[in-house]
Amino acid sequence: MGRTGIGVLLRAALRRDRVVLPIVVLLLVLETVANAGLYSSLYPTAADRARLTTASASNAAMRALYGPVFDLSTAGGFTAWRVGGFVATCVGLMAMLLVIRHTRADEETGRTELIRSQPLGRHAVLASALLTCAVGGLAVGVLAAIGLIVLGLPVGGSLTLGAGFTLTALVFAGVGGVAAQLAERARTARALAGSVLGLSYIARAVGDSSTPLHWCSWLSPIGWAERLRPFAGDRVGPAALSIAATIVLVLAAALLESRRDLGAGMYPARAGRPRASRALNGIAPLAARLQWAPLTWWAGGLLITGFATGSIASGLLETLRDTPSALTLLQRMGGRGALVDTYFAAVIPTIAVVALAQGVAVIARLSTEESTGRAELLLSTPVNRRAMLAAHVGWALLGAVLLMVALGLGLGLGYTAAGGPLDQLIGLIGACLAQVPAMWVVIAAGAGCLGLSARLAPVPWALLVGCVALAWLGPLLRLPGAVMGLSPFSHLTDLPGSQVAWTVLSACAALAGVGLAAAAVAYRRRDISG
Amino acid sequence: MSKAIWTDGLTKSFGAIRALDALDLSVELGEVHGFLGPNGAGKSTTLRVLLGTVRADAGMARVLDGDPWRDAASLHRRLAYVPGDVDLWPGLSGGEVIDLLGRLRGGLNEARRAELLDRFELDPRKKAGTYSKGNRQKVVLVAALAADVELLLLDEPTSGLDPLMERIFQECVMEAASQGRTVLLSSHIMSEVEQLCDSVSIIRAGRVVETGSLEHLRHLTGSRVMATVQQDVPDSLLAVPGVQGGTVDGRRFSAQVDAAHLGEVLERLTALGVTALTSTPPSLEEIFLSHYHHEPVDGHS
Numbered sequence: 044m045g046r047t048g049i050g051v052l053l054r055a056a057l058r059r060d061r062v063v064l065p066i067v068v069l070l071l072v073l074e075t076v077a078n079a080g081l082y083s084s085l086y087p088t089a090a091d092r093a094r095l096t097t098a099s100a101s102n103a104a105m106r107a108l109y110g111p112v113f114d115l116s117t118a119g120g121f122t123a124w125r126v127g128g129f130v131a132t133c134v135g136l137m138a139m140l141l142v143i144r145h146t147r148a149d150e151e152t153g154r155t156e157l158i159r160s161q162p163l164g165r166h167a168v169l170a171s172a173l174l175t176c177a178v179g180g181l182a183v184g185v186l187a188a189i190g191l192i193v194l195g196l197p198v199g200g201s202l203t204l205g206a207g208f209t210l211t212a213l214v215f216a217g218v219g220g221v222a223a224q225l226a227e228r229a230r231t232a233r234a235l236a237g238s239v240l241g242l243s244y245i246a247r248a249v250g251d252s253s254t255p256l257h258w259c260s261w262l263s264p265i266g267w268a269e270r271l272r273p274f275a276g277d278r279v280g281p282a283a284l285s286i287a288a289t290i291v292l293v294l295a296a297a298l299l300e301s302r303r304d305l306g307a308g309m310y311p312a313r314a315g316r317p318r319a320s321r322a323l324n325g326i327a328p329l330a331a332r333l334q335w336a337p338l339t340w341w342a343g344g345l346l347i348t349g350f351a352t353g354s355i356a357s358g359l360l361e362t363l364r365d366t367p368s369a370l371t372l373l374q375r376m377g378g379r380g381a382l383v384d385t386y387f388a389a390v391i392p393t394i395a396v397v398a399l400a401q402g403v404a405v406i407a408r409l410s411t412e413e414s415t416g417r418a419e420l421l422l423s424t425p426v427n428r429r430a431m432l433a434a435h436v437g438w439a440l441l442g443a444v445l446l447m448v449a450l451g452l453g454l455g456l457g458y459t460a461a462g463g464p465l466d467q468l469i470g471l472i473g474a475c476l477a478q479v480p481a482m483w484v485v486i487a488a489g490a491g492c493l494g495l496s497a498r499l500a501p502v503p504w505a506l507l508v509g510c511v512a513l514a515w516l517g518p519l520l521r522l523p524g525a526v527m528g529l530s531p532f533s534h535l536t537d538l539p540g541s542q543v544a545w546t547v548l549s550a551c552a553a554l555a556g557v558g559l560a561a562a563a564v565a566y567r568r569r570d571i572s573g
Numbered sequence: 574m575s576k577a578i579w580t581d582g583l584t585k586s587f588g589a590i591r592a593l594d595a596l597d598l599s600v601e602l603g604e605v606h607g608f609l610g611p612n613g614a615g616k617s618t619t620l621r622v623l624l625g626t627v628r629a630d631a632g633m634a635r636v637l638d639g640d641p642w643r644d645a646a647s648l649h650r651r652l653a654y655v656p657g658d659v660d661l662w663p664g665l666s667g668g669e670v671i672d673l674l675g676r677l678r679g680g681l682n683e684a685r686r687a688e689l690l691d692r693f694e695l696d697p698r699k700k701a702g703t704y705s706k707g708n709r710q711k712v713v714l715v716a717a718l719a720a721d722v723e724l725l726l727l728d729e730p731t732s733g734l735d736p737l738m739e740r741i742f743q744e745c746v747m748e749a750a751s752q753g754r755t756v757l758l759s760s761h762i763m764s765e766v767e768q769l770c771d772s773v774s775i776i777r778a779g780r781v782v783e784t785g786s787l788e789h790l791r792h793l794t795g796s797r798v799m800a801t802v803q804q805d806v807p808d809s810l811l812a813v814p815g816v817q818g819g820t821v822d823g824r825r826f827s828a829q830v831d832a833a834h835l836g837e838v839l840e841r842l843t844a845l846g847v848t849a850l851t852s853t854p855p856s857l858e859e860i861f862l863s864h865y866h867h868e869p870v871d872g873h874s
Contacts, residue, residue: 151702152660228663228702314698315666323669324676333662415660420713423624423654423726424677425646571626 048163052171056145057178062501066508067137068182071130075204076190077519078126082118085369092116095362099124102358104461107252108351110269111260119191119200119274127204131268132244134183134208135215138176139236142219145172148229156305166297169223173216173293180212200274207268210285214264215240217292224299227308264288326426330434334405338442341401342449348394349453353471354461356386376518380540383463387454387471388537395478396507396514396532398446402439402486403503406493409435410500418571432566436490436559443482451475467539474538480551481531485510487558494562497572577602577724577755578623582632585618585779592618594779595632600757605750607770608759609861615779616759617657620728623757624654637724650679653717657729657759659709661701667712668697674716686719692741706733718745725749725756731765743768763858773857775864782864787857794860795831796852798838802826803846810841817863829855829863 057064086092092115099105100112110128114120146169149155155168164170188205192198215236222236223229243263250260251269260266267281322328360382363369370382377389409432412418421431451472459465489503513522513530527533531551536544578600585593593615600606610616621627623636625645634641639648661670671690675681690697693711701709710733717725725746731739746756746769760766766773767787774784783790795815806826811819815834820827830838835852842850855863 151663153706228700230663313700315664315669315700317666317668317697319665319669319672319676323673326677329662329673332665416656416658417660417662419621419624419626420654420656420659420674421677422626422645423649423652424674425649425679426677427646568628570621570628 048161048167049171049174052158052163052167053174053178056171056175059145060141060175060179063504064137064141064179065182067133068179068186070508070512071133071137071183071208072186072190073516075122075126075130075187076194077516079118079122079191079194079196081372081519082121085372086121086366087368089116091366091368094365095121098358098362102355102361103252104351104354105358107248108355110247111251113272113275117196117274118194119196119204122191122196123200123204123269123273123275127207127273128244128247128265128269130183130187131208131211131265132240134180134212135218135240135243135264136237138180138212138216139219139222139240140233141176141179142172142216143223143229143232143236145175146220147223147226147232150305151229166300169220169296169300173220173296176212176216176219177209180209180216183212184209197274199277203271203277204273206282207271207273210282210289211264211268213289214267214285214292217289217296220296221292221299224296224303225308231308326421326430327434329421330431330438333408334435334438334442337404338401338438338445341398341442341446345394345398345446345449346453349450349455350457350460351453352390352394353454353457353459353463356383356458357461357463360386372518375521378537378540380537383458383467384540385537387474388540391450391454391471391474391538392478392532392535393514394450395447395475395482396510396530398443398450399482399485399507399510401442401446402482403489403507405435405439405442406486406489406503407500410493410497413497413572414500422571428567428571429563432490432494432563436486436562439486439490440483443479443486444476447475447479447482448472470539473543477535477538477543477548478532480548480555481535483555484531484551484558487555487562490562491558491565494565494569496569575602576600576635577604578606578634578636578757580619580622580632580634583619583622583629583634584631585622585627585629592779593622593629593632596776596779597781597784598774599784600755601772602755603750603753604771605746605756605758605769607766607773608757608776609761609763609766609773609857610759610776611761611865614776616776617728618779619776620654620726620757620759623726624649651722652724652726653678653720653722654726655710655713655717655728655730657732658706659713661704661709661712663700663702665701666698667695667701667704667708670701670712671697671716671719674713675720678720678722680721681716681719682721686715689715689719689745692745693738707735707738710734711738714742714745718749723754725754727756728759729761730758731760731762739765763856763861767857775861777864783860790857790860791854792832794855794863795829795835796854797827797859798830798835799827799849799851800825800842800847801849802842803848806845810838813838813841829859 086095096112096115099115106112109124112124115124158168184205187208188201191201191204218239219236222232226232226235243265247260247263247266247269250257250266264285267284270278270281272278323332363373373385373389377385379385422428451474455468455471458467485506488506492499492502510530510532513527514532517527534547536542576599578598580596580598583593583596596615596619598619608616618627622629622634623641625641628642636648637651641648671686693715695708695711695715701712710730714730731742734742743765749756758766758769772786773790774781802824805823806821808821810826811821811828813834815831816838817829826842
């Protein structure tokens with residue numbers, strides 16, 4: 044039988060994820076509940092709500108980004124529309140990454156071989172990974188529902204919205220499970236499952252924005268979650284699709300697992316070159332080889348995010364024009380310039396903090412070089428440590444610049460495509476680039492942690508989460524200035540729309556420079572673990 | 574320059590754990606030196622200090638007449654290192670890793686690269702992520718052995734290799750020695766060390782407890798004496814100084830006897846009327862175990 048040991052493995056997996064998983068769950072729950080809490084202050088009157096509904100329902104770009112408009116006259120309906128699809132997508136991403144982390148990634152490092160030598164069932168590893176996702180997905184669904192109920196929203200709708208999150212987690216856990224069987228390497232599995240998630244998002248965006256193509260939404264697990272119609276009829280039917288898909292995917296993953304050898308995949312990895320290319324002749328080309336591909340994915344992602352965000356600008360502002368309370372929030376985030384400037388000034392930092400994850404991942408990759416013994420192997424050659432640090436961290440610094448250009452370009456093009464003037468483009472790119480020095484400060488702090496000790500590897504991620512939390516939730520929760528001031532992003536001026544604060548930017552850049560220099564000195568002096 | 578490696582009182586702690594405790598190690602130029610000890614005795618830490626990736630808390634270390642911490646980069650042109658276990662870059666092929674490491678060291682011997690790939694039966698096109706542990710080990714071995722360096726630092730280099738490949742590895746080390754290279758071979762495989770090494774250092778709890786040529790160590794440990802005599806052997810014979818691990822079974826006697834006390838033991842056996850006598854020099858394994866069995870090990874790992 045295949046069940047022996049599942050409980051032990053599940054507990055071990057949850058223990059391994061005891062920090063990151065609760066943080067992710069909490070952020071997603073907060074995102075949901077905060078939006079519901081804001082509704083009545085943003086749209087206090089029936090007239091405000093009616094305007095919001097008409098403007099949103101008639102704007103294809105906004106439907107593409109957020110989902111179909113069912114009923115925006117209640118806080119619940121608004122929350123389901125505004126964050127339902129987004130949180131469902133995030134939960135799906137979480138589940139998919141989690142399954143692959145506990146199956147294929149472990150198998151790749153040989154950890155599974157060790158576990159499998161124990162008296163365990165054949166499918167115990169897969170089953171415990173899927174259950175770990177179920178626990179995470181259930182936590183998001185249940186806690187979000189409880190939060191909404193506590194806010195006084197209808198119980199039925201709250202449960203339906205939460206169920207949508209949990210079901211999406213289950214479906215994408217299944218997708219991750221299948222991908223982990225097909226690909227021989229975790230990275231390929233992530234790319235495979237990620238493409239399915241991306242296509243699901245695009246399918247529902249197409250279906251939700253275009254009437255003749257509305258059937259596209261029914262191809263997407265995210266679309267199914269939206270069509271549970273939380274707070275707008277609470278339907279059960281689409282849940283059957285999610286459940287059926289989960290069962291089929293889990294069975295497929297189990298079947299595939301029975302038919303393959305440990306360590307092998309259905310798609311074997313392609314053969315590489317027998318000789319290194321002439322260019323692969325030093326530590327900098329090696330770092331480039333390792334860091335380049337993820338950066339291009341990030342740049343592509345930001346271009347698309349920017350385009351989507353830019354294209355809804357006009358429509359969104361239409362809904363806000365006569366809603367003073369919503370304007371107040373926007374101005375708290377983006378300043379008091381022209382309305383469109385305020386909008387861009389509000390969204391740019393919230394996206395820039397997420398893009399910062401690229402820089403943190405660059406540093407994490409260098410930590411991985413150390414924990415796998417590869418850094419030691421490289422340092423046994425004439426490579427010096429400063430060169431190794433610079434070769435990697437450079438990609439974080441350069442990445443920040445490149446990603447902000449991509450974001451600005453996307454915003455400008457999206458805004459133009461939706462009828463805005465093209466001459467905003469340069470200003471938007473500039474406004475995005477103004478985020479770079481703040482990003483550098485966090486990257487330098489992360490590099491400093493790496494320079495001090497290999498054991499500080501999780502700290503840069505914590506810094507990132509802190510910046511994201513402050514940028515996203517700070518203005519909603521009206522956190523005091525002293526707390527907000529912890530994030531370097533809070534010291535930047537609102538661009539576009541106000542003067543460029545060159546002193547702040549130079550101070551950030553100088554601070555980052557000092558941090559990087561200190562990181563280099565510390566890294567030179569410490570032990571490299573093997 | 575007379576010594577390839579020399580350390581004096583090398584000490585290193587990781588938190589509360591003392592990994593190296595005044596370690597003295599000396600490796601002559603051109604010799605193959607075995608570095609023996611169980612897991613956790615401090616072998617890898619010693620090699621890391623010699624590589625300059627770990628800094629000693631106290632003591633001196635010299636590698637090829639340089640300071641391994643200060644002169645790391647310049648020394649590394651002249652040595653190659655093979656770790657016992659390494660995760661290679663999953664996206665790079667074995668051939669790419671070999672070329673990369675070779676180029677970082679300032680070039681590698683192309684003919685030897687091709688020959689080693691052939692002898693180790695390694696497919697250089699496979700991505701490192703799909704290699705077995707043994708094959709990953711071959712990749713770093715080929716990269717190190719194809720480099721024109723004076724010193725090879727090998728840290729349990731044959732872990733994961735099958736017996737055939739282990740044989741090839743031994744041939745390669747002997748060739749390296751015949752070309753005048755110095756090899757420091759950390760291992761816990763006795764037969765490997767016995768086969769390859771001119772001299773040996775035994776490390777225990779961060780300290781070198783015995784060092785010298787194999788001949789010298791055999792002499793120190795003494796021979797295994799087995800005798801059959803005409804009368805029952807008195808237990809008092811086991812209490813003679815220099816007699817270790819002895820057993821008495823009626824008229825049979827068997828024990829490890831130090832060279833210095835061999836005469837005394839033989840005299841007392843002769844008095845009992847010897848009918849059969851064998852004396853075998855100790856194997857390296859017996860030498861090694863004699864350092865680990867008779868005293869409680871005070872180090873932890």
